[in-house]
Amino acid sequence: MDHAPNVRHVTQLNSDQVNRYRRHLLLPEVGMEGQKKLLNAKVLCIGAGGLGCPIALYLAAAGVGTIGLVDIDVVSPSNLQRQILFDTNTIGEPKVKAAARRLKALNPDVSVVEHETVINSTNVLDLVARYDIIIDGTDNFPTRYCVNDACVILKKPNIYGSIFRFEGMVTVFAPHLKNPDTGDQGPCYRCLYPEPPDPGSVPSCAEGGVVGVLPGIIGTLQANEVIKLILGIGKPLIGRLVTFNALDMEFRTFKVRHDKTCPVDGDNPTITEPVDYEQFCGVPILDPKSVAETKAEVKRTLHGAASKGPNLDSRGLPPDYQFDEDWEITPRELKRKLDNKDKIVFLDCRLQHEVAITKIDGSTLIPLQQLGPRIGELRGKEKEEVIIYCRSGGRSLQFAQVLKQQGFQNVKSMAGGVLLWNQDINPGGPQY
């Protein structure tokens, strides 16, 4: 369903359209001419997630004539806390398909182009070239750099938004346009962040959580910038970056500036075409772990809570799990030890609020973050068998490695964490 946007040109509004857009027509800043501009605009929204949902809804309602949506995901139950294009009945459906239906129902004037794909260095130029304005509402660094570079190369405004827990930021990257306050060239994403963060150092929404209303606030700010740019009104957010904190209810506006040494829009650019962004960022665009989690979530919803999820192998591990004999123990082995009442030091290294969601009985809570100050509680047990678990096996492995450095001789992390435990040993137990 990946066809080129319809080429059509609205020269006059019919009477239905006059009724529909009456509130816009009353604004001298919009009026008939402005509404025609909206109907003739082509906007590409990359990511139909937390940000993409409110953006696409408001742009469709405003009568933006062509809206392209890029997303390869299907709707999963944990999306519904914030992704307001979707509903319970659309779980398991491709997001672009469910979104297109909702947007068409909202406004038949809008043609929605479904790009059910991953944007990458091979297709980004072709996709971006077909639209006037690009919106970055993705959830990963490789795509953000990819979209940035393509927008700089093709001179398209990039309406940027990103969110983290209770905080978000918005700006317009358009180095081909001027900062309205200073007349200077605006920055691009690489001017602010030339290098991506270390892989794994910045949690995603799936890992760190996000308050549901936050993408609504940030996304509608992005939609507002899109509409201003289409209409050519107001002061675009070029050269300014707005941060928002939902807990403090605080907006801050930072002046940002173009970097002459920027590798993509500086004086001597070294990047003149898209590069390999997964290699550049050291992470895949689609995190296989989160893809698997989405699949399992959808399956559980559609086929009942007791569904065992993906088939596990003879040791109770997911089929392609890279089990590390030196550092890990399977949930089944742990279960055997607990049933036998073996003498083990059994630790949960998650955070207090995660324990309230689900836990394995008999464990002591020492969050990974508190290991430094609380290691004294484990002193004297250096020779005992220590087994640690967390949500999915990452933090507990780090915990185990620290303990080993500290002289603990027999330390193991439970593979797959409590999520795997709740698939294999305690089926139907919460997945989060």
Added chain:
Amino acid sequence: MTNPVFQMIQIKVKFFAVLRDATGAAEVSLQIPDQGSVDDALQRLIVIYPAIARHVDRVATAVNLAYVGRDYRLASGDELALLPPVSGG
């Protein structure tokens, strides 16, 4: 005459996103030598909050709501904001 190296100034540091979690604070006061740079302030913060060490190379830095480079010289009462990259959407 006082040696300028030993004159200390106080600045305000604001942490955003993952740095808030790593430090457990949204805002702190920091003493640095007068005319110390943004980079000097960052090095001092790493000593106080070792958990931010893995992030500081990549954070964008702003003083008094304007982005600045690492060599920018700080003055008493300046507000230094540290904005790490955020990818969520």
